[in-house]
Amino acid sequence: MANLSHDHGDHAFCPVHEAINILQEKWTLHIIRNLLDGPKGFNELSRAVGGCNPATLAQRVEKLVGLGILEKTIHSTMPPRTSYALTEAGQALQEVVEAIDRWARRFLKEPVA
Amino acid sequence: MANLSHDHGDHAFCPVHEAINILQEKWTLHIIRNLLDGPKGFNELSRAVGGCNPATLAQRVEKLVGLGILEKTIHSTMPPRTSYALTEAGQALQEVVEAIDRWARRFLKEPVA
Numbered sequence: 001m002a003n004l005s006h007d008h009g010d011h012a013f014c015p016v017h018e019a020i021n022i023l024q025e026k027w028t029l030h031i032i033r034n035l036l037d038g039p040k041g042f043n044e045l046s047r048a049v050g051g052c053n054p055a056t057l058a059q060r061v062e063k064l065v066g067l068g069i070l071e072k073t074i075h076s077t078m079p080p081r082t083s084y085a086l087t088e089a090g091q092a093l094q095e096v097v098e099a100i101d102r103w104a105r106r107f108l109k110e111p112v113a
Numbered sequence: 114m115a116n117l118s119h120d121h122g123d124h125a126f127c128p129v130h131e132a133i134n135i136l137q138e139k140w141t142l143h144i145i146r147n148l149l150d151g152p153k154g155f156n157e158l159s160r161a162v163g164g165c166n167p168a169t170l171a172q173r174v175e176k177l178v179g180l181g182i183l184e185k186t187i188h189s190t191m192p193p194r195t196s197y198a199l200t201e202a203g204q205a206l207q208e209v210v211e212a213i214d215r216w217a218r219r220f221l222k223e224p225v226a
């Protein structure tokens with residue numbers, strides 16, 4: 001179960017509205033997509049996501065950990081190594097990424113140079 | 114067919130990566146979701162999306178028109194009225210919104226006050 005701690009103001013709680021608020025944060029869908037094939041260390045995730053500066057990426061993954069979408073493991077190696085994996089809630093977003101993938105293959109074509 | 118005019122840099126074209134770049138722009142998924150039940154005028158769309166300032170909303174809808182996801186109609190009333198509707202490519206994003214909705218109903222719960 002993802003932990004939801006958004007400010008709702010005066011509006012009634014709407015799950016899909018809240019989910020869009022989470023998923024529309026820049027890099028979030030890229031992070032989730034790149035973890036679907038397995039846990040990654042921070043640097044590996046950073047290379048996979050591409051173009052996101054490390055401070056922003058660190059902030060995004062911490063937020064997703066807080067929401068219960070990612071889990072962080074600190075491996076007791078020397079030096080310690082941190083890896084990130086999708087939780088059950090995060091893995092379930094595979095359906096969303098697959099829907100985006102189907103749409104993209106149907107409607108997005110490489111622009112002519 | 115959506116028109117894609119993003120800068121790809123040196124990377125090979127990846128449809129799902131490009132689609133995520135489009136959909137992760139703040140308000141975009143809210144705009145698409147709120148047009149799934151039919152075309153809306155600008156003010157009606159603004160109320161439905163909620164919280165997005167009009168200048169930002171105008172910029173987003175124009176971008177989505179340029180991408181071939183929305184179409185704009187100017188009605189020859191006095192004063193002229195503008196409405197926005199999903200194109201075929203935009204309407205096909207219903208599958209993505211429905212996947213988000215299913216995920217949200219399963220994993221997001223209203224926070225305890």
